[in-house]
Amino acid sequence: MRIHKYFTSKVFLIQILIAFAIIAVLAYLFMHWLTFTTDHGHEIEVPNLAKLTEEQVEEKLDELDLDYVLLDSVDYRSQFPKYSVVEQDPLPGTKVKVGRKIYIKINSSGFSSVKIPDLIEKTYREAVPTLKALGLEEGTITYIPNLGKDMVLELRYKGRNLKAGDRVLKASKIDLVLGDGKASYVDESEATDSTAVPNETPNDEQ
Incomplete structure (x- = not known):
């Protein structure tokens, strides 16, 4: 009976309230500390x-x-x-x-240089991706008479011809000279007729 009276007494209820208050305060302080140490919400x-x-x-x-x-x-x-x-x-x-x-x-402080690959007699479709992969840009396209349609005949940079192994700075524009796919030779029969020397007729007096 005494235990029953204790659990129902005001003293016990006050102790329970104090305990809950202490737990609440500790929980609040813990959450505040956790927020401070992890910078929660501070971005x-x-x-x-x-x-x-x-x-x-x-x-x-x-x-x-x-x-x-x-x-x-x-x-x-x-x-x-x-x-x-x-x-x-x-x-x-x-x-x-x-x-x-x-x-x-x-x-970096400036463009690095790259070696010109051997693209002569390669097709335009092959040459351009190769140049771009090296960090170079496609420049002016010029066509000249040649049987090879879109075949690379020359590479030029600022007016000078390039050969495989030459070095240029990255981002340089490389001009391409391509074949136009048209015949560049003169028909042999026409050439023979135009160059033949006419036969001399004998001198009647001789």
Whole structure:
């Protein structure tokens, strides 16, 4: 009976309420601590780092409590300043937490050079993809009389003929001289008739 009276007494009920209050306070403090340590709900928008130098990137990210990692330099891109950011990950506008690393790639100082492959007597369809794979661009197309339709007869750069093994800078425009598929020779019978020397008639006096 005494135990029954204790469980129904005001003292027991007050102790139960105090215990629930302590648990609630501890739970609140734990959740607050967890939120603080994980930066829950505190995100930063990644800025656009394109065309910034590495020094400018470091300064800008320091202000936002972000860090960066330089991965590598890429082939020169004329639309970006030398040694400036051309690629970043995460992309601009992405939401990240404090201390997140932003991975960047830097533009190189200029175009590298490539060797001209042997494309003479290759077809236009074969030559153009090969040039583009090397980072070169298709320039002016010129046709001259030749039996080989769309066959590459010459490669030119700024007016000079190129041969296999010559080096040019990437992004250079290579002009192509192609065959027009038309006969470039003169019919043999016509050539014989036009070059034949007429027979001399004997001198009557002789």
